[in-house]
Amino acid sequence: MTISISRILSATALVVGLSLPFGAAYALDGTLTIVTSYPPDTTTAFQKAFEKKYPGVKVEMLKKKTTAGIKYIQETVANNKSDMFWASAPDAFEVLKGDNLLSKYKVKVQGIPEKVGAFPINDPDGYYKGFAASGYGIMWNTRYLKAKKLPPAKEWADLKKPIYHGHVGMSAPSRSGTTHLTVETLIQGMGWDKGWAEWKEIAGNFNTITERSFGVPDGVNSGQFGLGIVIDFFGLSSQASGFPVEYVYPTVTTLVPANIAIVKNAPNQAAAEAFIEFLLSTEGQELLLDPKIRRLPVNPATYAKAPEGFPNPFKDSSIGAAVKFDLDLSKGRYNVVNSLFDVMITYRIDELRAAVKAVQDAKAKMAGKSNEAAAKLIAEAEALIAAMPVSEAKASEPDFAKIFKKKRKKATTKITGRQAEVEAEWDAQVTANYAKAVELANKAASML
Amino acid sequence: MSFIAKSQRGPVGIGVLIALFLALFLLVPVVKVIYVAFQEAGTGAFTLINFVDFFRSALFRESFYNSLYVSGMSVVVASLIALPLAYFTTRFNFAGAVIIQTLGIIPLIMPPFVGAVAMKLLFGSNGSLNLLLDEWFGLNLPIMEGLNGVIFVQSIHYFPFILINLSAALNNIDRSMEESAQNLGSHGFRMFRRVVFPLAMPGYIAGAALVFIKVFDDLGTPLLLDVNKMLAPQAYLRISSIGISDPMGYVISVILIAFSLLSLYVSLLAMKGKDYATVQKGGGGLSKRDLRPWEKIGCYAVVLFILAIVLSPHLGLVLLSFGTIWSYAVLPDGYTIAHYFKVVGEASQFITNTLLYAGLAATLDVILGTAIAYIVYRTGIPGRKWLDYGATVSLAVPGVVLGIGYLRSFYNVNVPFINEPLATWWVIIVIALTIRRLPYALRACIAAIQQVSVMLEEAAENLGATKSHTVRRIVVPLMSGGILAGFVTSFATASVELSATLMLVSQESDAPLAYGIYEFMQSASGRGPGAALGMIAVIIVGLGTYVSHKIIERTDRRRVAARPVAEEVTA
Amino acid sequence: MTALQTQSSEVVIENLSLSFGATEVLKKIDLVISPGEFFSFLGPSGSGKSTLLRAIAGFGPTPKGRILINGEDVAKLPPWERNVGMVFQSYALWPHMSVARNVAFGLEERKLPRAEIDRRVMEALELVDLVDYAQRRPSQLSGGQQQRVALARTIVIEPRVLLLDEPLSNLDANLRVQMRRDILALQRKLKLTTIFVTHDQEEANTTSQRMAVLNNGILQQVGAPMELYDNPANSFVAGFLGTANILQGAVKSLGDETKFVTAAGLQLPHISAAPDAHSIAIRPQNVHLRAPGTGGALAMAGEVAEVEFLGSILRYAATLGGETLLVDHSHTPGEPVFAVGDTVDVVLDADKFIML
Structure with missing residues (x-):
């Protein structure tokens, strides 16, 4: 009974929706509750515009950090009051989709391409939709770099340079969905071992690993550290707010869509659907160009109205096309990558910093000289820093990944090993390696 | 005597209600969260292996050590700040005493995370102070680096707990205690160390234990300073990470709670048998003496130096709220009042919510606190002490644990008529604040009831007043000073609470100020408006506190006047 | 026999006035207390008797005039430099110290060698018959015992003058008489100049060699108890004594x-x-x-x-x-x-x- 009634209702809505000229509002009312990780600048703009268009609807923006938002929707599933989830990281949507907490929706707006860069804009399964694209890059504080007499870094590899030691900031992938994508992108682009080695070398120059993704632009803006690895809109909107900062897309990066989805059993399904349509309409897409929001629209037509210098990923192939992003690979090892990053980098940043610094110093001393024994020691030290406690194959093994997974399908599912146990092993290995690396590098330096 | 005496039936009923309230809103939610710590991953069977894992992990051991170190050092630094302030105000006729008392509470009414933002700008490695030091002397002081920063921010935020408790204890020392020491040839600092301070010890320990526990459990400050190798942040990071099943977050929560309980217990043991309420015949308080001019200058210098440090977060916040762009510079580039205009529209909602929530929570707290204090100290109901313990235990429960516990426990409970889950109804925020701040109000109420002589109640009963009339007409009016003090502390601290509310706000129209500030501070253009909102919060809560203080002062004066004039008119 | 060295000092008060703010509570007091004398300050509440005693000990506002102990003017000295022993009305025993530590306190302040401190503490406790209670806390003692600890604590420092501020007022009637006699016996033994403040004429009459009657901060009359009773100088003295x-x-x-x-x-x-x-x-x-x-x-x-x-x-x-x-x-x-x-x-x- 209920099913047929709701079917009739939604069918009616569909008919009504289609029969009206596009953009004209049909009667919608009630409260639309959106769980979002976006800052007020973004949410307020869309809320106002949407409420203006549909005066009967009151939009409630429930602001949660992406991770907390997921937690919230998971915890409240039994009596769901949220209509939509609106955030950047596709991985976050993957988690919710995996937990069967989203509902499918087919978008009616036309003209949105399949892909942005190498990344599909919409979830192939139809659960979440891309509404804007975001790329990862480097932002820097011009005053800071001037005072410290440093050149800006334009590529990821630049951040490894000894001159940046102690000047770089980043968030942890376990804390920020967007940061996770950055980490995963580089690893996919360079390969497991090389990618991680690259990250450790960069991290050796870190000043701070911030708890929130916004902590990075905040740190660069206030001059706490000079350079930050951030998602584009953080850099662009900081610049637009008047901070003395600049932003670049490095060559190896990916553009990923920022997404929106309707939560399963949404109390106000009709308004939720209307919001998606609005977001993807020309009207909604143009709001993204606001200097305080600064996201790349997924509707190519919108770029006609963009200010000069606004990057257009649909025209400029240099943005985000270089890496092909394998979403399934990313999904399979999501928690393992987070955990690895935390164990090797976040929680051992002091040890890692010391090791990388020792190698940097030894290399600086080595410059222009030739000493085979010392060079060998330095190479050994670098290898120790780069050493991975777990191989790529192992990281993607479903049985291994399960140790880090929350929901088990069945209570009987056998799992060998506990996360804390595994992490403690990794930690012991990694700290020993870093300590040994310092020793070797110092030994090498003393030989020069 | 198998059933309860008639005169105790009322208190028993109330006691049972309070016990139920505590069980429902404290015990059940917390147990719902932490039982995971005792489950085997996958099977759900009972196990202690997770605790073995905890102590086997070098990272957790370090975090544990760091938490201990930070809490201990915060107590030391907070004591260094509070001791001179308490000493000056209680010992000298010193006009600065008013400043100290007024400003001594202000740090408590600033959300610690806001303070951390401001402190980074002022004292960070590239903050104002270090930029100046670098320019002048080529120096860089690592004040805000790593654990130092946490200790610094926490000490500045929590030292009022020591100041308030220590001042109260000093004021309760009978003057003759000090005079007899002087008479026997002791004076100055030596006398303070040998006689005065030991007598004030219970108050000091109470304050220090509170600081220790709050710092041990606090999450916001280490997170804002990006320090994660401590227990509370480790618990939070693990609990709130995407889809991670690691029970370690819950294990750490259990350890946090257990260790906080242990500290409470140790502090109780340390105070046992040391209840030196030495004031006799109402002629209390140490004698205050006038300062010689150079001493006055010295005192002012010390007090102003301490105040400058203690109020630096507020200074930073003022600059931030009026500043245009503040980036790698000693001061903002320019000044504007635009941020205030920006928030003024949105602020009113946050302000009404905050006043409503904190006001309701503080009211509930003093009602519960008075009832518990009365039951514990004036009735013989078996197990009455457990009400006190139960209410106090919430000190040891991190806000995040309580928040998650509420979501787990009350999401399926629909509120009748409102037709909304209890977990998303705004009232749950009030209940969370009530539970979180109950220990503060309870301490104040207990202190107050201990100062009311039982004889005064007996006199009322003798004249025919029933128990409930006696409570209403004698006990509560006599406790009013303490009750108000409890209200003020609960109100002020509830107004800036974030950790539990962050989990429980389910729609923006229900959000309190601290939440609004936190939200603003999440975007590049929102830092100024966030700071402006923070200033508004500080001013409003400050005003509320000031008004309540005035009321307390008036009731106190009335009570002093009503006190039978003792023999010591000349003494 | 005790080894306590005691002194019999003369106390001379010259033209002493004292004010709390604008209120003058002692007005031009002149008084000579002879060495070894047991002397009482007698007067009703608010007469200034306690204030005068505290002024001798150095507590309260600095008075005008002179207080000479053996010829030395102590009026401007801080309490800790006067070496006059005072027993407080409330005894003011420190609850965080044992009886022995309480008694040792003054000697420790004088930085005496440990052995001597211990010896003198035991002597003083012997004098008040409390040797067995040395390790107890004050809260474990009766009122009379606390009183004796307070006495021992004061006399152990061999003060120049012993000041007693209504020391018997917290005791019950029987104990009060006993204690009065004990104090008197001790004073006779030590020949310590003693000033006793009381509002109870019986206490003053039975103990004092001479006494001073005060009212409203003014010294009314000084003399032996019987002399004052028989020949009061004014109606206040006449009415107050008997x-x-x-x-x-x-x-x-x-x-x-x-x-x-x-x-x-x-x-x-x-x-x-x-x-x-x-x-x-x-x-x-x-x-x-x-x-x-x-x-x-x-x-x-x-x-x-x-x-x-x-x-x-x-x-x-x-x-x-x-x-x-x-x-x-x-x-x-x-x-x-x-x-x-x-x-x-x-x-x-x-x-x-x-x-x-």
């Missing part, structure tokens, strides 16, 4: 007789001297009631207004000539008692009138 009927009036010549005429018009017969006296004090035991007509020539007619039975005496209040007089009559069992309303003859011992 009971007295104090009648206001003036000396008038009526015919060939000199009489004291009270305000109400009562004429009192022959008085000896003091033509400018404006009040007269008559002790109740110097007024007698007789059955009407049996009082003799000098008797005056009066009426019984009240009767109180006080054990050894009957105290009547009788009205005559507009005045009410208290009359003490030794109680003898079986003797008839006047009732309220009885008309009586009132007989006054004119030779015992105290003209003021």
Whole structure:
């Protein structure tokens, strides 16, 4: 009974929706509750515009950090009051989709391409939709770099340079969905071992690993550290707010869509659907160009109205096309990558910093000289820093990944090993390696 | 005597209600969260292996050590700040005493995370102070680096707990205690160390234990300073990470709670048998003496130096709220009042919510606190002490644990008529604040009831007043000073609470100020408006506190006047 | 025998005035207390007796005038440099220290060698008979024991003067008498100049060699207890020490007789001297009631207004000539008692009138 009634209702809505000229509002009312990780600048703009268009609807923006938002929707599933989830990281949507907490929706707006860069804009399964694209890059504080007499870094590899030691900031992938994508992108682009080695070398120059993704632009803006690895809109909107900062897309990066989805059993399904349509309409897409929001629209037509210098990923192939992003690979090892990053980098940043610094110093001393024994020691030290406690194959093994997974399908599912146990092993290995690396590098330096 | 005496039936009923309230809103939610710590991953069977894992992990051991170190050092630094302030105000006729008392509470009414933002700008490695030091002397002081920063921010935020408790204890020392020491040839600092301070010890320990526990459990400050190798942040990071099943977050929560309980217990043991309420015949308080001019200058210098440090977060916040762009510079580039205009529209909602929530929570707290204090100290109901313990235990429960516990426990409970889950109804925020701040109000109420002589109640009963009339007409009016003090502390601290509310706000129209500030501070253009909102919060809560203080002062004066004039008119 | 070295110091107070803010609470006090004397300050609440004692110890506002101990002016010295021992009304024992530590405190402040401190503490405790209680906390002692600890703590430092601030007021009646005797015995033994503050004349009378009566911050009279009782300098002293009927009036010549005429018009017969006296004090035991007509020539007619039975005496209040007089009559069992309303003859011992 209920099913047929709701079917009739939604069918009616569909008919009504289609029969009206596009953009004209049909009667919608009630409260639309959106769980979002976006800052007020973004949410307020869309809320106002949407409420203006549909005066009967009151939009409630429930602001949660992406991770907390997921937690919230998971915890409240039994009596769901949220209509939509609106955030950047596709991985976050993957988690919710995996937990069967989203509902499918087919978008009616036309003209949105399949892909942005190498990344599909919409979830192939139809659960979440891309509404804007975001790329990862480097932002820097011009005053800071001037005072410290440093050149800006334009590529990821630049951040490894000894001159940046102690000047770089980043968030942890376990804390920020967007940061996770950055980490995963580089690893996919360079390969497991090389990618991680690259990250450790960069991290050796870190000043701070911030708890929130916004902590990075905040740190660069206030001059706490000079350079930050951030998602584009953080850099662009900081610049637009008047901070003395600049932003670049490095060559190896990916553009990923920022997404929106309707939560399963949404109390106000009709308004939720209307919001998606609005977001993807020309009207909604143009709001993204606001200097305080600064996201790349997924509707190519919108770029006609963009200010000069606004990057257009649909025209400029240099943005985000270089890496092909394998979403399934990313999904399979999501928690393992987070955990690895935390164990090797976040929680051992002091040890890692010391090791990388020792190698940097030894290399600086080595410059222009030739000493085979010392060079060998330095190479050994670098290898120790780069050493991975777990191989790529192992990281993607479903049985291994399960140790880090929350929901088990069945209570009987056998799992060998506990996360804390595994992490403690990794930690012991990694700290020993870093300590040994310092020793070797110092030994090498003393030989020069 | 198998059933309860008639005169105790009322208190028993109330006691049972309070016990139920505590069980429902404290015990059940917390147990719902932490039982995971005792489950085997996958099977759900009972196990202690997770605790073995905890102590086997070098990272957790370090975090544990760091938490201990930070809490201990915060107590030391907070004591260094509070001791001179308490000493000056209680010992000298010193006009600065008013400043100290007024400003001594202000740090408590600033959300610690806001303070951390401001402190980074002022004292960070590239903050104002270090930029100046670098320019002048080529120096860089690592004040805000790593654990130092946490200790610094926490000490500045929590030292009022020591100041308030220590001042109260000093004021309760009978003057003759000090005079007899002087008479026997002791004076100055030596006398303070040998006689005065030991007598004030219970108050000091109470304050220090509170600081220790709050710092041990606090999450916001280490997170804002990006320090994660401590227990509370480790618990939070693990609990709130995407889809991670690691029970370690819950294990750490259990350890946090257990260790906080242990500290409470140790502090109780340390105070046992040391209840030196030495004031006799109402002629209390140490004698205050006038300062010689150079001493006055010295005192002012010390007090102003301490105040400058203690109020630096507020200074930073003022600059931030009026500043245009503040980036790698000693001061903002320019000044504007635009941020205030920006928030003024949105602020009113946050302000009404905050006043409503904190006001309701503080009211509930003093009602519960008075009832518990009365039951514990004036009735013989078996197990009455457990009400006190139960209410106090919430000190040891991190806000995040309580928040998650509420979501787990009350999401399926629909509120009748409102037709909304209890977990998303705004009232749950009030209940969370009530539970979180109950220990503060309870301490104040207990202190107050201990100062009311039982004889005064007996006199009322003798004249025919029933128990409930006696409570209403004698006990509560006599406790009013303490009750108000409890209200003020609960109100002020509830107004800036974030950790539990962050989990429980389910729609923006229900959000309190601290939440609004936190939200603003999440975007590049929102830092100024966030700071402006923070200033508004500080001013409003400050005003509320000031008004309540005035009321307390008036009731106190009335009570002093009503006190039978003792023999010591000349003494 | 004790090894405590004690001194008998002279205390001289010269022109001492003291104010709390605008209120002057001690007015130009001059007093000499002899070495080894047991001296009391007696007066009602608010008379300034405690303030004067505290001024000698160095507590309270700095007074004007001089306080000389053995010739040294200590008025401006801080308390800890005066070496005068004070026992506080509340005893002020420190609850966080044992009895022994309390007693040792003053010696430790004087940085004496440990061995000597221990020896002297034990001696002092022996003196007050509390050796067995050395390791107890003050809260574990009775009021009398606490009092003795306070005494031991004070005398162990061998003070120049011993000051006692109403030390007996917190004890019950029986203990008070016992303690009074103990204190006196100790004082005699140590020959310590002792100043005792009390509002209880019995305490002062029984202990003191001399005493000073204070009222409203003014020194009224100094002298031995009996001397003050018999020859009070003014109506305050007369009224405060024992009971007295104090009648206001003036000396008038009526015919060939000199009489004291009270305000109400009562004429009192022959008085000896003091033509400018404006009040007269008559002790109740110097007024007698007789059955009407049996009082003799000098008797005056009066009426019984009240009767109180006080054990050894009957105290009547009788009205005559507009005045009410208290009359003490030794109680003898079986003797008839006047009732309220009885008309009586009132007989006054004119030779015992105290003209003021």
